[in-house]
Amino acid sequence: MATEQQHQLQQEQPQHEQQKQEEEAAAMLVAVTTCKYSNRVLLKTILERDDGGVGLVGKRILIGGWVKSSKEETKDPVPPPPPPQAVEKESKVEISCIEIVQSRIPFFRSIINVLGGGNYHVREKLEKPAPRPPPPSIAFLQVSDGSCVATLQVHVASSIAPPCQLLPIGTCILVEGVLMQPSVLRKHVIELKVERILHIGTVEHDKYPLSKKKVPFEMLRDYSQFRPRTTTVASVVRISSALTFATHTFFQNHGFLYVQVPIITTTDCEGFSEKFQVTTLLGKADIKVKPNTRNDNDGVGPEVIKSAVKEKSKVIEELKRSESNKEALTVAVQDFHKTNELASQLEAREKSKPGTSLKADINFSEDFFARQTYLTVSGRLHLESHACALGNVYSVGPRFRADSTKRVAEMSMIDIEMAFSQLEDAMSCADDFFKFLCKWILDNCSEDLKFVSKRINKTCIAHLQSMISTTIEKISYADAVNSFKQVADNKFEKKLEWGDVLTADHLSYLAEEIYNKPVIIYNYPKEVKPFYARLNDDRKTVAAFDMVVPKAGTLISGSQNEERFDMLSSRIKELGLPREQYEWYLDLRRHGTVKHSGFSLGFDHMVLFATGLTDIRDVIPFPRSCGKANN
Amino acid sequence: MATEQQHQLQQEQPQHEQQKQEEEAAAMLVAVTTCKYSNRVLLKTILERDDGGVGLVGKRILIGGWVKSSKEETKDPVPPPPPPQAVEKESKVEISCIEIVQSRIPFFRSIINVLGGGNYHVREKLEKPAPRPPPPSIAFLQVSDGSCVATLQVHVASSIAPPCQLLPIGTCILVEGVLMQPSVLRKHVIELKVERILHIGTVEHDKYPLSKKKVPFEMLRDYSQFRPRTTTVASVVRISSALTFATHTFFQNHGFLYVQVPIITTTDCEGFSEKFQVTTLLGKADIKVKPNTRNDNDGVGPEVIKSAVKEKSKVIEELKRSESNKEALTVAVQDFHKTNELASQLEAREKSKPGTSLKADINFSEDFFARQTYLTVSGRLHLESHACALGNVYSVGPRFRADSTKRVAEMSMIDIEMAFSQLEDAMSCADDFFKFLCKWILDNCSEDLKFVSKRINKTCIAHLQSMISTTIEKISYADAVNSFKQVADNKFEKKLEWGDVLTADHLSYLAEEIYNKPVIIYNYPKEVKPFYARLNDDRKTVAAFDMVVPKAGTLISGSQNEERFDMLSSRIKELGLPREQYEWYLDLRRHGTVKHSGFSLGFDHMVLFATGLTDIRDVIPFPRSCGKANN
Numbered sequence A, B: 001m002a003t004e005q006q007h008q009l010q011q012e013q014p015q016h017e018q019q020k021q022e023e024e025a026a027a028m029l030v031a032v033t034t035c036k037y038s039n040r041v042l043l044k045t046i047l048e049r050d051d052g053g054v055g056l057v058g059k060r061i062l063i064g065g066w067v068k069s070s071k072e073e074t075k076d077p078v079p080p081p082p083p084p085q086a087v088e089k090e091s092k093v094e095i096s097c098i099e100i101v102q103s104r105i106p107f108f109r110s111i112i113n114v115l116g117g118g119n120y121h122v123r124e125k126l127e128k129p130a131p132r133p134p135p136p137s138i139a140f141l142q143v144s145d146g147s148c149v150a151t152l153q154v155h156v157a158s159s160i161a162p163p164c165q166l167l168p169i170g171t172c173i174l175v176e177g178v179l180m181q182p183s184v185l186r187k188h189v190i191e192l193k194v195e196r197i198l199h200i201g202t203v204e205h206d207k208y209p210l211s212k213k214k215v216p217f218e219m220l221r222d223y224s225q226f227r228p229r230t231t232t233v234a235s236v237v238r239i240s241s242a243l244t245f246a247t248h249t250f251f252q253n254h255g256f257l258y259v260q261v262p263i264i265t266t267t268d269c270e271g272f273s274e275k276f277q278v279t280t281l282l283g284k285a286d287i288k289v290k291p292n293t294r295n296d297n298d299g300v301g302p303e304v305i306k307s308a309v310k311e312k313s314k315v316i317e318e319l320k321r322s323e324s325n326k327e328a329l330t331v332a333v334q335d336f337h338k339t340n341e342l343a344s345q346l347e348a349r350e351k352s353k354p355g356t357s358l359k360a361d362i363n364f365s366e367d368f369f370a371r372q373t374y375l376t377v378s379g380r381l382h383l384e385s386h387a388c389a390l391g392n393v394y395s396v397g398p399r400f401r402a403d404s405t406k407r408v409a410e411m412s413m414i415d416i417e418m419a420f421s422q423l424e425d426a427m428s429c430a431d432d433f434f435k436f437l438c439k440w441i442l443d444n445c446s447e448d449l450k451f452v453s454k455r456i457n458k459t460c461i462a463h464l465q466s467m468i469s470t471t472i473e474k475i476s477y478a479d480a481v482n483s484f485k486q487v488a489d490n491k492f493e494k495k496l497e498w499g500d501v502l503t504a505d506h507l508s509y510l511a512e513e514i515y516n517k518p519v520i521i522y523n524y525p526k527e528v529k530p531f532y533a534r535l536n537d538d539r540k541t542v543a544a545f546d547m548v549v550p551k552a553g554t555l556i557s558g559s560q561n562e563e564r565f566d567m568l569s570s571r572i573k574e575l576g577l578p579r580e581q582y583e584w585y586l587d588l589r590r591h592g593t594v595k596h597s598g599f600s601l602g603f604d605h606m607v608l609f610a611t612g613l614t615d616i617r618d619v620i621p622f623p624r625s626c627g628k629a630n631n
Helices: A002-012 A015-029 A043-047 A084-090 A094-103 A105-115 A231-253 A302-322 A326-351 A380-390 A423-444 A446-455 A460-469 A477-485 A504-514 A565-574 A579-590 A603-611 B002-012 B015-029 B043-047 B084-090 B094-103 B105-115 B231-253 B302-322 B326-351 B380-390 B423-444 B446-455 B460-469 B477-485 B504-514 B565-574 B579-590 B603-611
Strands: A060-074 A137-144 A152-157 A172-180 A191-201 A277-279 A286-288 A357-359 A373-375 A392-400 A410-419 A473-476 A519-525 A541-549 A553-561 A596-602 B060-074 B137-144 B152-157 B172-180 B191-201 B277-279 B286-288 B357-359 B373-375 B392-400 B410-419 B473-476 B519-525 B541-549 B553-561 B596-602
Touching (some): A060 A152, A380 A392, A380 A579, A423 A460, A423 A519, A473 A477, A553 A603, A565 A579, A596 A603, B231 B392, B231 B446, B231 B603, B380 B392, B423 B446, B423 B460, B423 B541, B423 B553, B423 B596, B477 B519, B504 B541, B565 B579
Parallel strands (some): A473 A519, B473 B519
Antiparallel strands (some): A172 A191, B137 B152, B172 B191, B541 B553, B553 B596
C-alpha cells in the first residue's frame, strides 16, 4: 500500500509542503549539470559520461524529450494498488465490500482519472460496479532530447500517467524522476524512474509520419518539419553545427575578420550563372510597364534593326580576319551585342499578344531598389573590397543559383579572401582548413560519427582520419588532361582535350582511381573559370584551382584574382560583361591594388562528405534544394 | 658612397647569393609572428604589444598595407648618392667631368630609372647635361594593414622607390625592412626602414575619394568599395567580426546547435510584413499568364462579387452581435475574406489596360519553384521544427523586409529557439547573451573601442561597462503604459492607452529617462505581436517581450510561442492567415508539442550600439540598406 498512500499524500499535501519538497529536489538537481534556460538535464551530460551515467545513480533529475520507441509491461502482481479484480473477489462479502469500496472512492477516482486521461467519471452512488480499468503496467520509453545519439530509458508506472498517452512514437514528455540501475541489465546501464510528470505532448497516432522503423530519406523530404526527430538527421545537424563552429574558430584563430556580404546584389558575380531576381513588383495588383516610346510607327521597326545586326556582324568578321586592331574589334563586338539585344527586345514585343503572354519590358524604376536586383551567386567579389583594406576576411552565408538542372538552389558557402597572397597561399589555406574541419569533428562528434558510419557509410570515420594525415596532391590542369590520355579509351565517352571542362566524372576518377586522395587541380584554361581569375604568363591559363575529395567531388574552388587593371578590364570586355556593373570592382585595381587570392567551400557538400550521405537533398530540404521537377 | 654601392651590389649579385640572403632574412622573420598564408607580419602583432613594438628593434620583417597619410622629407646633405648639383659643379673641369660622368653612366641610369619610375632615358651620348632628377628624399608613410587601429611609420629612401608613387593616400605597398627606433621620438616608438620593395599598388590620385581628412559617412555610402579603408569603418568591421564570434561561442558553450534556416521560403512568417518575392520569371523574354478562364462574359462579373461582399459583411455583423456561435463567426469571416479577395482581383483585372499596366495574374507554376516564394522575414518558425526535436538551436543570417519606410532591407539577425522553456527563460537568455556580447568586445576590442569612442561617441566604453553590471529591469506592458500615464501631457503627441503600440520614442523614454538602463517589456496585447506568441490566461495579452537598451532602441524581441494546437489554430483563423501555408507549423503542435520560447537579436543594431554609430546605413551599405528613396 506504500505507493498508493504516497500518491494520495502528494495529491493532498498542503502547498508549502510541496514547495519544500520542490526545493529539496532542486538541491538534488545541482549535482548534475542542468541546462541553464530550461531547468532540465541534457541527456548528453548523463549518457556521454565515461561510465554511461552509472555514477549518477540515485540523483533526482528533470529531463525532457521525445519518445523514440516504447513498450508496455504489465506490473508484477505484488505491488499495490490492488487490482480491480480483488474488489470483485471481495464483493462476495456484500456489506463489507461496499464499505471497502466506498472507503476507497477517492482513490479509485484519482486512479481512474489518471489512467483514462480524465475522461472517466465514477458515478458517486456506485449503482453498478466501476468499469474495469486496464491492469496496472509500466511504460518503458526510449527518450531522446536531441543532445546526443543515445536515448535514456524512462519508465513510468500507469499510476502516474496513462500508457496510451505516453507510448506513441513522437510523444513529448517533461518528467522528474530518480536515476537507477535497471533490474535487468540489457542495453542500458542506467534508467530513469519517473515520479512526476510535468508535461505530455501527445501524438495523433495515425497521422504521425515517423515510426520505430527506419524511414526512407526520400519520404522524409515531404516532412521537413519532422526530419530533425530522426536519429540520422539529428546526427547530421549536430555534425553540421560543429563544422560551423570549427569554421569560425579556424579563421578567427588565423586573424581573419568576419564580414557579412550582401545577399541582394546588383552585380552579376560570375557572368555565367543563372540568377534569381528579387522584386516587389509581382506582389502588386498590376505591374507597370514603360510607356511604349519605341514602336513600329516611329521608324525603328524590327526590320531596320535586323538589317543593322547583319551589317555589324560582317564588320566583326572582317576585323577578326585582319587581326590588326583588337580595340576596334572589341568595340564592334560590344556594339553588335547592344544592337542584337534591341532586336530581340523588339521581337519579344511583337510576339506578345494580350491574354497569352506579357512583355518583359518592365519598368524596374518602380521596383524596390529602383533597379534590377538578384540573389548573390558568390560572396567573393564583395569580400575583395574588404580584403583590399583589412587583409584576411571570410564570410559564411547562403548563395543562390537558379539552375534547374542542379539539385540545389540555395547553398551555404564559406568564402574567404586574403590580401598579399597568391595562388599557392590559397591552396595551402584550403588544405589546412579542410584538414582542420575533419579533425574537429573527429574530436568533437565521435558518437555521431559512430552512428552515421553504422547507418550510412561504414568507412566514414576511417576516411576522415586518412584525410588528416594525407598530403594533398597538386597537379596542373594540363597534367590532369595528360593523365586522362593514358586512361583506357572506353572509360569516358569522349576523349579529353586541352581546353575541355573536367566533368564530375573526370574529377572523381582523378581523386578516387588515380590518386586515391584529395587532389588540387590548378592553372585551368581561362575559358572555364570566372573572369576575375588571374591570367598566367602563358596567357592561356588562369591561377584558379579546384580541390576534389574522394567520394565527395569538388569541395573547394578558388583562385588568385586578377589585380592588374588592364588585364581585368580586357577580360570584362572579352566576355561582353556589362562594364558599368563592374566599375566599383575595377576601382579596387585603380587605387592601391594588391595581389590577393581566396576560395569558396561548399558547406553542404562538406556535410555530405563528413556524414557519408550522398544526396544533397537529405542535407538541405526543400525549398533550399530541388527545383520544380521534384516538387 | 656606401649605400650606392650596396644598391649596385644588390642589382648585380648572382642568383644564388640573393637566395642565400633571402633565406637569412626568412630566418630573421621567424622571431616575429608571420601571417600564415601571406608571409608578412600583421601590424597588430607589432603595434599592439605592451611595449608598442620596441622589443622588436633590429628585426627584419615583411609588411604589407595601405598608406593612410604621408610626407616627404629631403635627405640631409651628408649621405650619398651625390646630389646631381655636384655633377654640375664639377662640369667646370670639362674633360675630367665627362670622364667622371661617363664612368658613372650605369649608376645614373639606374638611379634615374628608379626615381622616375623607369620613364626617364639618359641619352647614351650625353650631348646635353642629364636632366635634373629630384633631390634625394625620404618618404614617411603611415601604413595600415587593417589588423588594428594603429599605423606603422614606414620610411623609404627615394633611392629605393620614387616618392611620387608612394606618397598618395591609398597606395598599397609590400615591403621588407628593419624595425628601428625613430631618430626623433614623436608619436611613434618604432618605425620600419625599408630596404626592399616587393610591390607598389599606385593610386590615380585625382580620382581616389579618400584623403587624409575625415570623410563624412554620407559621402562614403557612395563608395562602398573603399569604405573599409577608413579607420572608422575598419574598426566597425573588427568589432562586428568579434561580435559574430562571440555569438557562436556563447551559444555553442551553452549547448545550442547551429541550424541554417532557408532564406527562400514559401511561408509568410509573421503575417504582416512586406516581403521580397524571388523569381526567375522577370528574366525571361515574356511572362506567361494563366488563360483567362473567368472573365466578364462568364456571368461572374465584378458587380456580382461586390454585392456578395456586402451581403457577407452583414452576416458577420449579425453573428458578432449575437455572440452565440464563435465557430460560425470565424467561418463567415474566412468566407468574407475569400470573396473580398476575388473582388479585388477582378477589379485589378478591369483596371489593367494593355500598354499601361499588366495583369498580375501570373502563372507561378512556370516559376522556378512552381509556386510563389519569398525572402525570409524571420528564421524563428523554421527554427521551431529543429527546437522541437533537438532542444536548443540558433541561427545567424540575413532576414528581409521590403518596407520602404525603413532604412534597411536586409538585416543580419540572430534567432534562437529553446524547447522546454518559457517566457522567463527566453528573457533570462536574452539578458545573459547581451551582457556576454558587451563583455566580449570590451575584452577583445579595446583599441577599436578606444578609437570609436574618440571618433564617434565618447561615452561608448563606459556605456558598455555599465551594461555588464546592471540588472535589466523587467516590466509588463500594462505597467509600462501606466508609467506613461504619469508622464507630463506634453511629452508625447498622443496619450497612450492600453492596446496601443509602444513607439520607438516611448521605448527610448522608458530606457533612457525612466529607468536609465536596459528594460524588458513583456506581456504585450496580442494584437501588436505575431500570431505565434503564446496567449496568456487573461486572453488579452501574449507572452512576448522586447528588450530596449538606452541609445539603441529595441535590440531583442522574443516570445514564448503557442504550443497549444487549438489556440494557435484559432489565432491563424482570427488573423485570416492562409492556413494551408501553416499546416507544417501546426503539425509541430499536433505531434509531440512542447513549451518553447526564443528571441531574435538585430545584429546590425547591436553593432550600432557597440560602436556608438547612429545611422544603420553606416553599418550596412547599399543595397542592404535604403530603398529607392535614397538611391
